[in-house]
Amino acid sequence: MEQQTAIRMQNITKNFGQVLANHNVSIDIRKGEILSLLGENGSGKTTLMNMLSGIYYPDAGKIYVNGEAVSIRSPEDAFACGIGMIHQHFKLIDVFTAAENVVLGLHGKDANLKNAVSRIRDICEKYGFEMDPSQKVYNMSVSQKQTLEIIKVLYRGADILILDEPTAVLTPQETEHLFQVIRNMKKAGKAVVIITHKLHEVLSVSDRVAILRRGEYIDTVATADATVQSLAEMMVGKKITLNIERPPVQNPKKCIEVKGLTVESQDGVRLLDDISFTANSGEILGIAGISGCGQKELLESIAGLQKVSAGTSILYTAPDTEVSVELVGKNPKQIREMGISLSFVPEDRLGMGLVGAMGMTDNMMLKNYRRGRTPFAERGEPRKLAEKIREELEVATPGINVPVRRLSGGNVQKVLVGREIAAAPTVLMTAYAVRGLDIHTSYTIYHLLNEQKKAGVAVIYVGEDLDVLLELCDRILVLCAGHVNGILDGASATKEEIGMLMTHLQKEGSSDAK
Amino acid sequence: MQSKAETISAKKKYREPLARIAKRDAMPVLLSWGIRAAAVLLSLIVSAVVIYSITTMNPLKVYGAMFEGAFGSQRKIWITVRDTMSLLCIGIALAPAFKMRFWNIGAEGQVLVGGIATAACMIYLGDVLPTYALFIVMIVSSCLAGALWGAIPALFKSRWGTNETLFTLMMNYVAIQITSYCVALWENPYGSNYVGIINPRTKAGWFPEVFGKQYMLNVIIVLTLAVGMFIYLRSTKHGYEISVVGQSENTARYAGINVGKVFVRTMLISGAVAGLTGFIAVSGSSHTISVNTAGGRGFTAIIVAWMAKFNTLTMMLISLLLIFLEKGANEIASNFGLNDFASQIITGIILFFIIGSEFFINYRIIWRKKIREAV
Ligand SMILES: Nc1ncnc2c1ncn2[C@@H]1O[C@H](COP(=O)(O)OP(=O)(O)OP(=O)(O)O)[C@@H](O)[C@H]1O
Ligand SMILES: [Mg+2]
Numbered sequence: 001m002e003q004q005t006a007i008r009m010q011n012i013t014k015n016f017g018q019v020l021a022n023h024n025v026s027i028d029i030r031k032g033e034i035l036s037l038l039g040e041n042g043s044g045k046t047t048l049m050n051m052l053s054g055i056y057y058p059d060a061g062k063i064y065v066n067g068e069a070v071s072i073r074s075p076e077d078a079f080a081c082g083i084g085m086i087h088q089h090f091k092l093i094d095v096f097t098a099a100e101n102v103v104l105g106l107h108g109k110d111a112n113l114k115n116a117v118s119r120i121r122d123i124c125e126k127y128g129f130e131m132d133p134s135q136k137v138y139n140m141s142v143s144q145k146q147t148l149e150i151i152k153v154l155y156r157g158a159d160i161l162i163l164d165e166p167t168a169v170l171t172p173q174e175t176e177h178l179f180q181v182i183r184n185m186k187k188a189g190k191a192v193v194i195i196t197h198k199l200h201e202v203l204s205v206s207d208r209v210a211i212l213r214r215g216e217y218i219d220t221v222a223t224a225d226a227t228v229q230s231l232a233e234m235m236v237g238k239k240i241t242l243n244i245e246r247p248p249v250q251n252p253k254k255c256i257e258v259k260g261l262t263v264e265s266q267d268g269v270r271l272l273d274d275i276s277f278t279a280n281s282g283e284i285l286g287i288a289g290i291s292g293c294g295q296k297e298l299l300e301s302i303a304g305l306q307k308v309s310a311g312t313s314i315l316y317t318a319p320d321t322e323v324s325v326e327l328v329g330k331n332p333k334q335i336r337e338m339g340i341s342l343s344f345v346p347e348d349r350l351g352m353g354l355v356g357a358m359g360m361t362d363n364m365m366l367k368n369y370r371r372g373r374t375p376f377a378e379r380g381e382p383r384k385l386a387e388k389i390r391e392e393l394e395v396a397t398p399g400i401n402v403p404v405r406r407l408s409g410g411n412v413q414k415v416l417v418g419r420e421i422a423a424a425p426t427v428l429m430t431a432y433a434v435r436g437l438d439i440h441t442s443y444t445i446y447h448l449l450n451e452q453k454k455a456g457v458a459v460i461y462v463g464e465d466l467d468v469l470l471e472l473c474d475r476i477l478v479l480c481a482g483h484v485n486g487i488l489d490g491a492s493a494t495k496e497e498i499g500m501l502m503t504h505l506q507k508e509g510s511s512d513a514k
Numbered sequence: 515m516q517s518k519a520e521t522i523s524a525k526k527k528y529r530e531p532l533a534r535i536a537k538r539d540a541m542p543v544l545l546s547w548g549i550r551a552a553a554v555l556l557s558l559i560v561s562a563v564v565i566y567s568i569t570t571m572n573p574l575k576v577y578g579a580m581f582e583g584a585f586g587s588q589r590k591i592w593i594t595v596r597d598t599m600s601l602l603c604i605g606i607a608l609a610p611a612f613k614m615r616f617w618n619i620g621a622e623g624q625v626l627v628g629g630i631a632t633a634a635c636m637i638y639l640g641d642v643l644p645t646y647a648l649f650i651v652m653i654v655s656s657c658l659a660g661a662l663w664g665a666i667p668a669l670f671k672s673r674w675g676t677n678e679t680l681f682t683l684m685m686n687y688v689a690i691q692i693t694s695y696c697v698a699l700w701e702n703p704y705g706s707n708y709v710g711i712i713n714p715r716t717k718a719g720w721f722p723e724v725f726g727k728q729y730m731l732n733v734i735i736v737l738t739l740a741v742g743m744f745i746y747l748r749s750t751k752h753g754y755e756i757s758v759v760g761q762s763e764n765t766a767r768y769a770g771i772n773v774g775k776v777f778v779r780t781m782l783i784s785g786a787v788a789g790l791t792g793f794i795a796v797s798g799s800s801h802t803i804s805v806n807t808a809g810g811r812g813f814t815a816i817i818v819a820w821m822a823k824f825n826t827l828t829m830m831l832i833s834l835l836l837i838f839l840e841k842g843a844n845e846i847a848s849n850f851g852l853n854d855f856a857s858q859i860i861t862g863i864i865l866f867f868i869i870g871s872e873f874f875i876n877y878r879i880i881w882r883k884k885i886r887e888a889v
Contacts, residue, residue, distance in 0.1 A: 016536075016537070057534050059880075305768065332767075332770035333771075333772075351762060351764055351765070353765070353768065355757070355762060355765050356761065357761050362754070366768075366769045367770070369754050369755075369769075375750050377751045377753070
């Protein structure tokens with residue numbers, strides 16, 4: 001099939017104040033093709049695509065759709081051009097059904113609900129979706145919501161689909177299914193742009209890869225000619241080594257001992273059921289599991305943020321004095337006052353770990369602003385720490401007092417991880433520490449975790465990428481529906497084994513939890 | 515669908531929008547105040563046109579009269595100052611609550627109960643206690659009354675998650691009813707339904723003159739509070755906690771902050787300052803109490819707090835402006851036989867421009883470049 005150009009972006013430039021998000025970027029998007037857009041955090045991928053979806057308007061440059069110059073000033077304009085974008089944050093109304101969400105904002109015949117239901121069924125059949133048009137959004141999983149977003153843009157007649165980091169929130173199985181759907185779209189002659197930081201996904205799904213670096217267009221290469229290594233080097237602009245080391249465990253000591261941890265939701269559903277394990281100092285304990293099977297509650301229980309049921313015991317043993325204390329029933333402040341330095345990088349970075357409206361300095365104070373005897377908060381130390389983290393972790397920010405929510409995802413994470421590590425923890429818990437981070441930054445984070453391990457910290461790493469878990473962690477605890485479904489040795493376990501344990505609950509008692 | 519898409523795209527040939535809006539980086543402070551000043555100037559010009567077109571009066575004369583109304587004589591100046599201080603003091607009270615995103619709509623009631631407490635002290639203890647003791651008792655009791663009024667909704671919110679906006683609003687009506695009751699209790703002369711001036715002869719519990727000025731003490735107290743609150747919010751640990759709780763309760767919990775406690779503590783402070791405003795109003799200016807002691811300032815102060823972005827120093831300017839407009843409006847209403855509405859139009863126009871200027875401070879507008887060049 002002759003490949004026609006669906007969209008041509010020519011010399012696009014976009015500034016945000018002093019930040020040059022895109023500079024003279026020119027790319028082609030072809031029909032019947034899957035194009036990956038690749039670049040480090042903050043390299044301008046989302047911004048570039050937002051100019052196609054009508055969120056931003058370019059400062060300079062032109063956009064051609066099917067060879068015709070267009071100006072896209074709003075999402076409606078984008079739809080009129082046949083462009084539909086699936087954003088990272090879904091824009092759905094929870095109390096509406098799938099079909100109601102699809103027709104929302106449309107007029108005339110398109111808005112007819114009965115019509116819509118049958119057309120949604122057609123779309124599902126054509127591309128291989130599974131979706132019940134009458135299901136309410138609040139009953140949907142993340143992956144179902146994403147499917148609904150895709151259906152929404154297809155219903156509006158989009159021929160060009162843009163997906164911004166769609167796989168960041170999906171399990172490997174869901175990702176594979178999504179890719180199947182995308183391939184079907186490609187077969188139907190649609191143009192698909194996918195943004196992802198996972199290079200193996202780029203290699204498996206796309207036809208061509210366009211690379212941005214610091215807002216500049218670098219090159220477009222055929223996926224067939226690319227390797228993980230070559231793509232990573234093009235993104236970063238220099239040679240980088242991509243392997244995760246696993247230094248041998250030195251002198252492990254029991255640090256956190258969880259016994260019979262049970263957590264119930266407000267409606268009495270058991271989110272965690274009788275969890276027992278130990279985390280040792282000088283070791284990285286990985287926690288694997290499909291999303292929402294209790295990882296969040298597990299970490300928050302240890303951090304003193306989650307109400308646990310009676311009978312739970314979480315013992316902390318200080319590495320130096322070997323004195324054990326019970327953590328259950330203590331809040332984060334009390335835990336800190338007992339002299340325990342427990343660091344926690346939560347999943348929700350801006351909603352829990354940081355204050356988005358504050359700058360780096362004020363965020364550094366978050367956990368130890370009580371220091372000192374005067375009623376005044378001391379800002380000198382935090383400022384120094386902020387400067388140090390900015391320098392050492394190469395945080396890209398216009399200034400340490402710029403609100404952190406204005407930073408790109410990767411930089412926000414660096415600020416959070418940097419602060420938690422700077423607290424000289426004895427226990428470091430991270431939830432999805434590299435979600436949404438580019439490969440370079442991800443490896444920086446792995447390196448930092450290994451440094452902590454070598455310093456004798458008990459590291460608990462909740463992750464979703466099984467390859468990384470297997471490479472990084474000394475032991476891997478697999479959660480399944482709130483149960484411990486096995487604890488494996490990181491060096492000998494296989495991906496299949498873990499995948500199996502993640503989805504199939506072992507019979508009670510047969511799990512060999514140590 | 516298909517046909518619709520085609521018609522739209524046919525219509526939408528390449529054409530850059532006429533104007534676009536983009537967010538600015540932080541603007542130099544001087545420039546932003548320049549823009550605000552320009553907005554005030556512009557609003558005066560627009561108001562002038564409006565005044566002329568509906569009344570055919572010389573706008574300059576009208577403005578002159580407004581100025582006259584607020585600053586025309588020593589006495590007028592001091593009344594303007596007194597009322598500015600009273601509005602500012604409520605604004606100071608609201609600052610910590612609003613910074614915590616706790617919508618305290620109940621300053622009106624908190625001021626009233628503070629006023630009642632003060633009046634009660636003056637009536638019952640005026641002849642009993644020596645002056646210094648009386649003042650201590652008045653200050654403490656008015657603060658306690660206001661703090662109680664503020665803390666009840668906070669306590670309910672932290673315990674049972676009640677909505678503070680409705681709760682504080684309803685507390686106003688309770689306070690008004692209590693005031694009515696007290697007015698009936700203390701009315702003087704009997705049957706007048708007014709409390710009348712309290713302790714007119716002994717002046718017990720009245721603010722003393724300072725530097726020979728009647729309202730100087732009001733100024734000193736309120737300006738001290740403004741500076742104190744500014745420091746409290748900006749530099750103390752409490753102030754930091756308030757910001758964190760206001761931005762994200764989840765983050766606050768993560769940091770080990772007891773959110774409920776911060777709610778209650780901050781509303782104790784907010785209510786106490788509002789109660790103190792009641793004390794100043796009764797002891798330091800009207801020397802009487804009525805349901806109008808707060809006079810709607812509890813609500814006007816919400817505008818002050820927002821326009822100042824909870825910065826108590828900026829509030830000084832904004833309170834002064836609002837009180838100036840109020841006095842000026844009253845003056846032209848009585849001098850030119852215009853009704854209140856004419857003066858309210860002017861106030862509206864001026865506020866509109868000032869609030870509107872914030873848009874130009876935060877955003878910039880990019881106009882379409884030469885069309886020829888683009889095509
Ligand atoms: N609305 C905005 N205001 C100010 N700066 C912005 C805005 N949106 C993006 N930026 C800046 O523009 C640059 C590019 O951001 P963009 O979100 O496009 O990056 P990205 O490649 O999508 O990164 P990521 O992989 O982290 O999602 C970043 O430096 C970012 O801080
Ligand atoms: Mg992005």
